[in-house]
Ligand SMILES: NC(=O)C1=CN([C@@H]2O[C@H](COP(=O)(O)OP(=O)(O)OC[C@H]3O[C@@H](n4cnc5c(N)ncnc54)[C@H](OP(=O)(O)O)[C@@H]3O)[C@@H](O)[C@H]2O)C=CC1
C-alpha cells in the first residue's frame with residue numbers, strides 16, 4: 001500500500017481510467033455527495049488524474065481540475081495516486097494492463113469490469129493479496145445492488161446453497177419492454193444502448209455472456225470456488241420471439257434471462273458446480289417476474305439466513321457509480337479483505353456439473369412446416385424420450401402452408417429426457433429451426 005492509502009487522515013487520491021457512462025457518474029457522485037462521502041470515508045476522496053481515448057470529447061463534466069494521461073497505463077505509475085479506478089471495459093487489452101500495473105505498483109484497484117474479473121479476477125486477487133492492496137469490484141455484478149458486499153459481509157456466516165437471479169439489465173429491459181408494449185427487439189435494444197445500459201459489444205448482453213461473467217464471479221464468492229467462466233452453460237435471448245412472450249403470458253408466466261449456480265456434493269470427488277444462464281419461464285407470482293426494465297434481482301439461499309432477495313438498478317450511470325464509490329470508501333477506511341471472501345489460494349477447483357438428472361417442467365417451442373403429421377412426429381419423440389406433456393398449443397395456421405409455432409409444456413421430469421427428445425428430432429424436415437427450450441422456474 002502507498003503511504004497515503006494506509007494513512008487514514010490524508011485525502012485518498014484516485015485516478016479514473018475511463019470517463020464514459022460510469023466514469024462521468026463517479027465524478028458527479030463525488031461532487032454532489034462530497035461532504036457525505038468524506039464523512040463516511042473518514043477523509044476526503046480526491047480525483048487527481050483521468051484518462052480516456054478522446055481528450056476533446058464533451059462529457060458534460062469539467063475535467064480541467066485533473067491531470068490528463070493519454071496512455072491510461074501511466075496512471076498506475078503516478079506517485080500521487082493511491083487507488084486506480086478502471087472504468088474502461090474489456091477482459092484483456094489496456095484495462096488488464098492497467099490493472100496488473102496498478103497492483104504491481106502496490107496500488108488498490110476498483111473496477112466495474114466483470115469481463116476482466118471473470119477471466120483474470122483470480123490472478124489479480126492473488127497479486128493484490130501479495131501486495132497488501134485491495135481489489136474491489138462491487139459494480140461488476142448487478143450494477144447498484146450491493147450483492148458482493150451482501151455475500152462477503154452480510155451473509156458471510158452462511159453456507160450458500162444456491163444463488164440465482166436476473167443479472168443483465170439490457171436483456172431484462174428488452175424482455176420486459178416487449179412484454180408490456182409489444183415493441184420490437186431491435187428498437188428496444190437501441191433504447192437500452194442510448195440509456196447507457198448495454199456493453200460496448202451488445203451481443204454480450206443479448207447472448208448471455210455478460211450475465212455469465214457476473215454469475216461466475218458470484219459463484220466464486222458464494223461457494224469458495226475458483227472462477228470458471230468457461231464452465232457456464234450459457235444461452236441468450238436472441239431466439240426468444242414475441243410469440244413466446246405471448247404464449248408464456250397465456251400460460252401464467254413471463255420470460256426472464258436467469259443466471260443460476262449451485263454445488264452438487266459428489267461422493268469422494270471434488271464438488272461439482274452448476275452454472276447456467278438461460279431464458280426461463282417465471283411464474284407471474286414469483287418476485288423475479290416483477291423485476292422489469294434494467295432492474296436486476298439476485299436470490300441467495302443461505303443455510304441459516306434463508307432466502308435473501310436483493311433488487312435494484314442493474315445498470316446506468318448513477319447506480320453503477322454508487323457501487324464504485326462504495327468500494328472507494330471501503331479502501332479509504334482501510335478495508336482491504338479477500339476479494340472473493342476467502343484467501344484466493346483457498347478457492348477450490350470444481351468440476352462442471354451437468355443438469356441431465358435435475359427435474360422440473362419445461363417449455364418447448366418448435367417452428368414447423370404446416371403439414372399433416374408434424375404434431376405426431378413431435379409427440380412421438382416426446383414419448384420415445386419419456387417426456388410427459390402437460391399441454392400443447394399450435395399457434396394459428398400458416399396461410400401459405402409455411403411456418404407455424406408449436407409450443408408445449410412438460411410435466412416434471414429429468415432435463416436429460418428433453419435433450420434426448422430434441423436429439424431424436426434433429427434433422428427432421430418438419431422443423432424449420434432448432435427448437436427453443438426454456439426451463440420453468442419453480443415458485
Ligand atoms: N454502463 C453501465 O451501466 C455499466 C457498466 N459497467 C462496466 O463499466 C465499464 C465502463 O462502462 P461504460 O462507462 O458503460 O462504458 P463507456 O463506453 O461509456 O465508457 C468507456 C470509457 O473508456 C474509455 N476507453 C475505451 N477504450 C479506451 C482505451 N483503449 N484507452 C483509454 N480509454 C478508453 C472511453 O474513452 P472515450 O470516452 O474517449 O471514448 C470511455 O471514456 C465496463 O467494464 C462496463 O462493463 C458495469 C456496470 C454497469
Ligand SMILES: N[C@@H](CCO)C(=O)O
Nearest residue numbers: 168169170197199315
Ligand atoms: N450491460 C450491462 C451493464 C451492467 O453490468 C447490463 O445491461 O446489465
